[in-house]
Each structure stands twice: as structure tokens, then as C-alpha cells.
Amino acid sequence: MSVYLVCRLAFLANLLSLLSPARAANLAAWKSRSIYQTMTDRFARTDNSTTHPCKTADGLYCGGTWIGTLNQLDYIQGMGFDVVMISPIIENIHGRASYGEAYHGYWPQDFYSLNEHFGTHEDLVALSDALHARGMYLMMDVVINNMAYLMKDGGNPATDIDYSTLNPFNSSEYYHPYCKISDWNNFTNAQRCQTGDSEVVLPDLYTEHIEVQNTLERWVKETIETYSIDGLRIDAAKHVDTGFLQNFVKSVAGDTFVTGEVLQREVSTICDYQAKYIPSMPNYPIYFAMLDALMNATTFNLFKQVEDMKAACVDVSALVSFSENHDQERIPYKNDDISIAKNVLTFTMLFDGIPMIYQGQEQHLSGGATPANREAIWLSKYNTDATLYNLLATLNAFRKHVYRLNTDYLDTRTVPIFRDHGTLAFRKGVEGRQTVMVLSTQGSTQAKGFNTTLAVAYTAGARVTEVLQCVNHTVDKDGNLVVSMEKGEPRVFFPTDLMDGSGLCGYPKRNITLAELETGVRSAKSSGGIKRTMLMSDPVVFVVLAIMAYSSFNF
Numbered sequence: 001m002s003v004y005l006v007c008r009l010a011f012l013a014n015l016l017s018l019l020s021p022a023r024a025a026n027l028a029a030w031k032s033r034s035i036y037q038t039m040t041d042r043f044a045r046t047d048n049s050t051t052h053p054c055k056t057a058d059g060l061y062c063g064g065t066w067i068g069t070l071n072q073l074d075y076i077q078g079m080g081f082d083v084v085m086i087s088p089i090i091e092n093i094h095g096r097a098s099y100g101e102a103y104h105g106y107w108p109q110d111f112y113s114l115n116e117h118f119g120t121h122e123d124l125v126a127l128s129d130a131l132h133a134r135g136m137y138l139m140m141d142v143v144i145n146n147m148a149y150l151m152k153d154g155g156n157p158a159t160d161i162d163y164s165t166l167n168p169f170n171s172s173e174y175y176h177p178y179c180k181i182s183d184w185n186n187f188t189n190a191q192r193c194q195t196g197d198s199e200v201v202l203p204d205l206y207t208e209h210i211e212v213q214n215t216l217e218r219w220v221k222e223t224i225e226t227y228s229i230d231g232l233r234i235d236a237a238k239h240v241d242t243g244f245l246q247n248f249v250k251s252v253a254g255d256t257f258v259t260g261e262v263l264q265r266e267v268s269t270i271c272d273y274q275a276k277y278i279p280s281m282p283n284y285p286i287y288f289a290m291l292d293a294l295m296n297a298t299t300f301n302l303f304k305q306v307e308d309m310k311a312a313c314v315d316v317s318a319l320v321s322f323s324e325n326h327d328q329e330r331i332p333y334k335n336d337d338i339s340i341a342k343n344v345l346t347f348t349m350l351f352d353g354i355p356m357i358y359q360g361q362e363q364h365l366s367g368g369a370t371p372a373n374r375e376a377i378w379l380s381k382y383n384t385d386a387t388l389y390n391l392l393a394t395l396n397a398f399r400k401h402v403y404r405l406n407t408d409y410l411d412t413r414t415v416p417i418f419r420d421h422g423t424l425a426f427r428k429g430v431e432g433r434q435t436v437m438v439l440s441t442q443g444s445t446q447a448k449g450f451n452t453t454l455a456v457a458y459t460a461g462a463r464v465t466e467v468l469q470c471v472n473h474t475v476d477k478d479g480n481l482v483v484s485m486e487k488g489e490p491r492v493f494f495p496t497d498l499m500d501g502s503g504l505c506g507y508p509k510r511n512i513t514l515a516e517l518e519t520g521v522r523s524a525k526s527s528g529g530i531k532r533t534m535l536m537s538d539p540v541v542f543v544v545l546a547i548m549a550y551s552s553f554n555f
């Protein structure tokens with residue numbers, strides 16, 4: 001091999017490392033992303049059907065697959081999401097309880113086999129590869145608290161479980177003695193007793209057992225490597241022994257982002273968990289306070305929770321911001337007003353933390369308590385003209401634009417600045433370059449519009465753009481921003497002279513730095529980086545780039 005070719009290949013290897021979608025799973029990389037949570041069985045079918053019936057209330061498999069998800073990545077990416085979360089992947093119990101089958105993935109039977117309803121090993125690899133080719137991440141839901149057993153009629157969960165049917169924990173020694181949780185707020189009781197019922201028993205893993213710990217840690221590392229998993233959501237993390245939870249997170253955290261479900265509304269509990277056991281959790285305290293504010297117009301609690309979390313938590317921006325998931329009633333079930341839904345999504349996307357949106361929020365689905373909140377989204381025909389679909393696309397684009405201008409933006413804290421007449425306002429970011437978010441509790445039936453005067457930290461005379469309606473405003477001589485509130489619509493403001501590059505409100509979408517916007521001088525880096533002519537003149541580079549381009553169309 002000639003010296004020239006060796007040098008060319010070495011150059012090419014470095015080039016490809018820059019051009020290929022990087023798998024950077026550290027927390028800083030995750031903060032700039034947003035997650036679209038799918039329930040695999042209810043998101044997309046392999047046959048791409050948008051009419052296949054799915055009776056949600058029956059709790060049966062409806063046919064969603066990993067290949068179906070792969071086929072709908074354009075739909076997800078069209079909203080600006082760059083992480084897809086899928087249901088637990090392992091084999092679940094077979095058979096049917098009175099209330100349904102294991103379509104959701106939370107009744108594990110065999111850690112070393114895949115759920116055949118969702119697809120094959122090759123299918124999951126294909127989904128992972130397709131995501132990474134788009135620069136997106138793959139996140140997986142996992143169950144490490146328990147296994148599952150379908151009890152026969154009249155069986156006794158304390159004595160009649162056939163543990164030999166479970167893999168790899170095939171003996172009673174791997175489980176806590178049977179008991180039902182009697183006090184969900186007693187963490188010892190919640191971590192050693194069982195979350196199932198007398199029909200589908202969920203034997204609670206004895207995660208203090210060193211063999212159980214080692215097996216689970218080994219399994220998750222192998223799974224992450226096999227399928228190139230970028231992030232994990234630990235289901236029922238509250239019910240996992242905290243010592244093991246801490247060790248489990250440490251065993252993978254160097255390579256993979258981990259968040260875990262601790263369903264508690266108390267700020268102290270969430271902040272204590274973050275400080276001691278797990279760096280990220282769904283932000284349930286803010287979720288409950290947001291419902292109080294936007295559903296019941298009880299706005300004081302949200303202001304208080306925002307301030308309390310800022311004071312007590314290690315890093316609020318590492319938590320997951322959400323407003324719906326597969327365990328909670330959907331927002332439109334509580335209140336189907338489209339303006340309320342807009343306010344909820346605006347707060348979810350722009351508040352501190354990594355946003356996670358549950359499939360169907362963008363279609364304003366209105367299911368109530370489980371299983372009604374697990375509708376087959378294909379019946380919406382993946383409508384990309386839906387109001388909330390396009391709102392999410394705008395909010396994602398705006399969030400990413402602000403982050404590109406200042407990578408420290410997401411680490412700044414949201415500050416409550418106004419609360420009156422069914423209106424709440426928050427600011428986030430550096431003074432003078434901040435985002436101002438104004439929310440309404442009044443809904444689309446608001447009888448009469450009114451103006452709200454906000455004392456914001458913009459300079460007097462500064463021009464700001466309301467991003468959702470694309471209307472420009474000027475801050476008055478006293479530094480106040482007069483905001484017109486109509487039809488219960490949310491408002492988002494940002495300095496007009498920093499909108500270039502956002503792709504919003506008529507501005508082109510392009511990579512641009514804050515310095516370039518402030519000085520008007522474009523850098524060589526943002527103008528294109530490595531020159532196209534240099535790339536295309538090198539025959540080795542040209543051939544490989546041509547192959548990469550061709551491959552991108554052949555998933």
C-alpha cells in the first residue's frame with residue numbers, strides 16, 4: 001500500500017468520525033435533546049396500516065413493531081425530536097389475564113429473549129442503525145424491579161409460583177418473600193413487597209442479592225452494546241432497593257444516560273434521590289404543580305415548586321420534563337381545550353430539563369386512566385397538519401436555536417416573574433438574551449382579551465419577537481413588555497436580532513453563533529467548515545461519501 005493511500009485512509013478515518021452521527025451519551029449531550037416516548041405495540045405496524053383496529057380497553061396486542069417505528073421516523077423527526085424511547089424489549093409472559101396481555105412490555109419473563117410481538121434481533125438492530133444514521137438516539141425502557149407470573153385460577157401467590165419458568169431468576173431465593181404493598185409512601189414496604197395483583201403476580205426481585213445485582217448489570221451492558229442503546233428509563237425505580245439502584249446507574253452511566261421513575265410529588269424526595277442514587281428522574285413535583293396551575297388555575301403551587309426545586313435539587317436541568325405518559329390520564333381527558341394543551345406543551349418543552357413527549361400528545365388524544373391512555377396512534381393517520389404537531393415542531397426548533405447560541409442556556413434556571421389574572425410568566429437565560437414564556441389558564445373560551453405588563457430584563461427599546469405568532473414587540477422606555485393575552489394562547493418571546501438562523505418566523509435555518517449575530521460577521525467554521533471542493537477533489541473521500549449518501553437511502 002502506497003504512503004499516499006495510507007495517509008488518505010488515515011485522513012478519511014478522521015473525517016468519517018466527524019461526519020458520522022456521534023453516539024455521545026453524556027448528560028450534557030442529552031440536555032440539548034428532546035425525547036419522543038413510544039409504546040411499541042401502539043405506535044406503528046410493520047404493514048404501515050392506519051386503519052387496523054385496536055380496542056384499547058381490551059388490553060391486547062395490537063401489532064406495533066420495531067420496523068413499524070423505523071418506518072415512521074420521518075413523522076417523529078418532523079416534530080424536531082432526536083431521541084426515540086421504546087417499550088421494554090424482553091420476552092414477557094404469554095397468555096391473557098382478565099384485563100389483557102403483556103402488550104406494554106412490563107411483565108418480564110425472560111431477560112435473554114426478545115418480545116417476538118415487537119420483532120426480531122435484526123429488526124431492533126435496524127431500528128437502532130436507522131436512528132443513529134439520522135443523528136438520533138435510541139432510549140429503552142427497562143424493568144429491573146420484578147419478574148412476572150400469570151397465576152392460575154385459585155392459585156396462591158405466596159406458594160404457587162413456578163419460578164422455573166422465569167429466566168434467569170428461576171428460584172425463589174432470588175425474590176423477596178411475597179407480600180402486598182400496604183403503604184406506597186413507606187419506601188421499605190414499597191421496595192420489598194409486590195406491585196402486581198393476584199392474577200398477574202410481579203415477584204419482587206431481591207436486588208440486595210449480589211448474584212441478582214451482577215446478573216442485571218451484566219445483562220444491561222450486553223444489551224446496550226448489542227443494540228447501541230444511548231439511554232435508559234428505569235421503570236418503577238422507586239421500588240428498587242436504593243443501594244442497588246445507585247450501583248446499577250453507576251455501572252452504565254459512563255456510557256449511557258439513565259433516568260428512573262420515582263412517582264412522588266414531594267420536592268424533597270426527588271432532590272434527595274438525585275443527590276444520592278440517580279441523576280435524573282421524571283419531574284413529578286413540577287408535573288403535579290403544572291396540572292394544578294393550568295387545569296385548576298391554582299398557580300401559586302407551580303411558582304413555589306419551581307423555586308423549591310431550584311433551591312433543593314443538584315441539577316433540575318438533568319430531570320425529565322413531561323406532561324403525559326403511559327401511566328397518567330391524558331391532558332385532554334381532564335380538559336380538552338386546545339389552548340390548554342398548547343400551554344401545557346409550551347411549558348413542558350421550555351421549562352428546565354430534558355423534554356419527553358408521549359406519543360399521541362401531538363394528536364390531542366384524550367384517553368383516561370390506563371389502559372385508555374394507550375391508544376393506537378396509527379388511527380390518527382400520523383397527521384402532520386395537526387395543530388399540536390406543528391406547535392411541537394416550532395418549540396423544538398426554538399429550543400435548539402437558543403441552545404446553539406448559548407450552550408449554557410439549558411443549565412440556567414427558569415425564574416417565575418409574574419402571576420395574575422390567570423396568567424403566569426417565566427424567564428430563562430442570560431439577561432438581555434432571555435426567553436420569556438407567558439402562559440394562560442383561561443382556555444380558548446376566554447371572554448375578552450387583555451394586556452399584561454411584564455417587567456422583564458430586556459433593554460428599554462429592545463425589539464422582541466413572539467415566536468409562536470411571529471409578532472414583533474418593542475420594550476417600552478421603562479423596560480416593560482406589554483403582552484396581549486387572547487383566547488388562552490401561550491406566548492414565547494425572544495430578542496428579534498437573535499432570531500436569524502432559527503428557521504422560524506421567516507428567518508432561514510442555519511448554524512450561526514451568538515458572536516456572529518451580534519457582530520454581523522460570519523466565521524469560516526459556520527460557513528461550511530471543511531471545504532466542499534477539497535472533499536470532492538479527493539477520489540478516496542469522494543467514493544466513500546458517495547457510498548454513504550447512497551446507503552442513507554437504503555435502510
